[in-house]
Amino acid sequence: MLLIGLSVSTSLGRRLLFAAICAVSVATIYSAQPILTQIGSDLGVSGGGLGWIVTAGQLGYLVGLVFLVPLGDMVDRRKLIIGHLLLTAVGVGTAATATHAWVMLAGVAIAGLFAVVVQTTVAYAAAISAPQERGRTLGLVTSGVVIGILGARVVAGAFATAWGWRSVYVTLAVVLIVLAFLVVTLLPADRRSGRPGYRQVLNASRxxxxxxxxxxxxxxxxxxxxxxxxxxxxxxxxxxxxxxxxxxxxxxxxxxxxxxxxxxxxxxxxxxxxxxxxxxxxxxxxxxxxxxxxxxxxxxxxxxxxxxxxxxxxxxxxxxxxxxxxxxxxxxxxxxxxxxxxxxxxxxxxxxxxxxxxxxxxxxxxxxxxxxxxxxxxxxxxxxxxxxxxxxxxxxxx
CATH class of the missing domain: 1.20.1250.20 (MFS general substrate transporter like domains)
Structure with a gap:
């Protein structure tokens, strides 16, 4: 059996960090929606092709759900969250510096792939919460997801109007790096033992x-x-x-x-x-x-x-x-x-x-x-x- 440590109480500070991780990570997928016209104009993408910018991120996310999120049951979840936050930052950083449409698509696909850190974070928050606190923790963390999905549209539109669409992705990259540092500082070590192998985890998922x-x-x-x-x-x-x-x-x-x-x-x-x-x-x-x-x-x-x-x-x-x-x-x-x-x-x-x-x-x-x-x-x-x-x-x- 895995030693999950359900007796560990999740402090408000940790809950807020979990919520922030979820909000910013999910925003990397949805921020493109209100700024597609600007991106298309800058990179020479026609109206019919703009949808692929959003789709690329969503396809990456779907792949991540299948192959990356289950890793949380077999590796150190704190390290996994840190790694995925940094790799998501690489993705949005690539998008921010893109001068060709294919580079933009690659950047948002990478960001979407590792933005599944949202689900790893939700699972981690649930696992380290005491049973009587699990619902409250999930509620607060899911609030972060909601704020990220809906708030991304408002904030991205404002940033793009003031400083151009690239500022949206630059800001996301910086915040993701800061969050990775806070995870190192604030989240507890993952001390589970007897972790299963990757094949075993995928079979269990099926x-x-x-x-x-x-x-x-x-x-x-x-x-x-x-x-x-x-x-x-x-x-x-x-x-x-x-x-x-x-x-x-x-x-x-x-x-x-x-x-x-x-x-x-x-x-x-x-x-x-x-x-x-x-x-x-x-x-x-x-x-x-x-x-x-x-x-x-x-x-x-x-x-x-x-x-x-x-x-x-x-x-x-x-x-x-x-x-x-x-x-x-x-x-x-x-x-x-x-x-x-x-x-x-x-x-x-x-x-x-x-x-x-x-x-x-x-x-x-x-x-x-x-x-x-x-x-x-x-x-x-x-x-x-x-x-x-x-x-x-x-x-x-x-």
Whole structure:
């Protein structure tokens, strides 16, 4: 057995460091979205090719989920986090100095590959937390992820406007290096013994897909983030159109409303510690489905859209934290493998949501996109209802 050290209490300072690592690392993937036009103009990339800059980072991230995150179950996790932070800095540094499109693509792909330090960090935080604190720790760390995803759009846009798009990647590289130094200073040594080999870890990851609890939570995550992706990928479409004609900067401000997800993550963590993870999942998924009634009103009311965005993001992160709490509690000796495998559902679901919402909008406008988003939410709720009995032994909920 691995000696995980669950009795070690994670201090607030360490939790905040974990959250900062997650926020900055995930920002390396999403920062390109609001500055694609500037990048394309500078590097001579046509409009049709700009999407590959974002896709390259996401593909790198997907590969990292499969092959790098499980390393956390077999090597010193503190050293792994340090190494991945520094290699992510190399990736964004390459992007910052790129003078050709292929160099830019290589840089963001490298950054995306090692940005899976986010999941290694989440797994490490869960593993060194006392059981009664695991939910709170996951809640705070996941808040960092939310802030990184949504805040990246706002901050990157501001930096690019003031100092050009390269300043975004230079800043990220510097902050990643600083975080690596703080990990050396503040995080405890990883003293586990009896660590498995790489082949054994990968085999263990594959066996998860035969477990009912894992598949239930994975499918919930798949539909959950498909719904999330349907909103955030398609949101600009109705806001750029009549009657609003909002600018890119104005649309980016909706990301601030999405930060309500950070509050959802924090509260869900506390509820999970109290044994209500499964109840929170069902309630939040119901909220998610209802939120699309408000979000669908985007062409008519920005206030209702704002309410829908806040509720949706709160619900998504509450479910996400609850899922991770249940899975890491069920597999405390291989948190990295569990988190990495679980996040595959997130990645595929997000991609499906992005493709579906743009396709639906082309056919039926924002009403079509909203129906797609609501269907994904209802599908997640159906999976939860079918799998309630699976989660009961872990959460002790009724």
């Amino acid at each position: 066996t998860l897909f035969g477990e009912r609890l894992f598949m239930s939570r994975g499918l919930i995550a798949f539909f959950l983030f498909a719904s999330f992706g349907a909103l955030w990928t398609g949101l600009a479409l109705p806001l750029e159109a009549s009657p609003w004609h909002l600018s890119t900067a104005q649309i980016g401000l909706f990301g601030i409303a999405g930060l309500a997800g950070a509050l959802g993550a924090g509260r869900a963590g506390r509820w999970a510690d109290d044994g209500f993870a499964n109840t929170v999942t069902g309630s939040a998924l119901a909220l998610l489905a209802v939120s699309w009634l408000a979000t669908a009103q985007a062409p008519r009311s920005l206030w209702l859209l704002l309410v829908g965005v806040i509720v949706l993001d709160f619900a998504v992160q509450a479910v996400h934290v609850s899922n991770q709490h249940l899975l890491t509690a069920a597999h405390p000796d291989r948190t990295s493998s569990v988190i990495g495998s679980y996040m595959l559902f997130y990645a595929v679901g997000s991609a499906l949501g992005a493709v579906s919402t743009t396709t639906a909008f082309a056919v039926a406008g924002w009403a079509g996109s909203s129906v797609i988003g609501a269907v994904f939410a209802i599908s997640a709720l159906a999976v939860w209802a079918a799998g309630r009995r699976v989660a009961r032994p872990v959460t002790h909920t009724v």
